[in-house]
Amino acid sequence: EVQLVESGGALVQPGGSLRLSCVASGFTFSNYWMSWVRQAPGTGPEWVANIKQDSSERNYADSVRGRFTVSRDDAKNSLYLQMDSLGAEDSAFYFCAREGQAYALDIWGRGTMVTVSS
Amino acid sequence: QSALTQPPSVSGSPGQSVTISCTGSSSDVGGYNRVSWYQQSPGTAPKLIIYEVSFRPSGVPDRFSGSKSGNTASLTISGLQAEDEAEYYCRSYTGGSTPYVFGTGTTVTVL
Numbered sequence: 222e223v224q225l226v227e228s229g230g231a232l233v234q235p236g237g238s239l240r241l242s243c244v245a246s247g248f249t250f251s252n253y254w255m256s257w258v259r260q261a262p263g264t265g266p267e268w269v270a271n272i273k274q275d276s277s278e279r280n281y282a283d284s285v286r287g288r289f290t291v292s293r294d295d296a297k298n299s300l301y302l303q304m305d306s307l308g309a310e311d312s313a314f315y316f317c318a319r320e321g322q323a324y325a326l327d328i329w330g331r332g333t334m335v336t337v338s339s
Numbered sequence: 340q341s342a343l344t345q346p347p348s349v350s351g352s353p354g355q356s357v358t359i360s361c362t363g364s365s366s367d368v369g370g371y372n373r374v375s376w377y378q379q380s381p382g383t384a385p386k387l388i389i390y391e392v393s394f395r396p397s398g399v400p401d402r403f404s405g406s407k408s409g410n411t412a413s414l415t416i417s418g419l420q421a422e423d424e425a426e427y428y429c430r431s432y433t434g435g436s437t438p439y440v441f442g443t444g445t446t447v448t449v450l
Binding site: 284316322329 | 391430436437
């Protein structure tokens, strides 16, 4: 079964850091671009970052550039999101997703919740 | 990069057709064919239903169709069914400093 499972979400204080993980199974992880998407409760999704198959290219949304870092470990079929200098505006469900044909997000995980609050 | 504009809600009776618009600019929707559509039910992750403007992934019913004209993409649901009640989002490549942007979302209600 093709699957993505996120973990690492937590309650963190403003200014803090958090590292999210996403483990893939059921497909050849190393063949795909991968993305992170977040969604605050009651709002629409916001694309956050993505990373190319060989990690040679990484892209970020303006809202997180310089604070978040996306990485991957193909040997572990894992995607990561290091989040630093967190603020209340970063509170959301964070989903990892596979980029399939035409870079559409064809496989999604169930998400992990990040809450930034004192 | 601002979110793409979608109508907040559309509704229709079972069997009818509804169309959701997704309006951007020549820098996103109008400039590229990397437009996709997602269906999201409460408490679940979004699900891909259309990619590259008009292509359906395997398993998506053919009552879902996509198109684009100028800076506006559209999703049409023909033969509306109760199970189609959900939130729908478009997404487009922008080629800008934020490479991808989602739409504001549309709630589909089956009357």
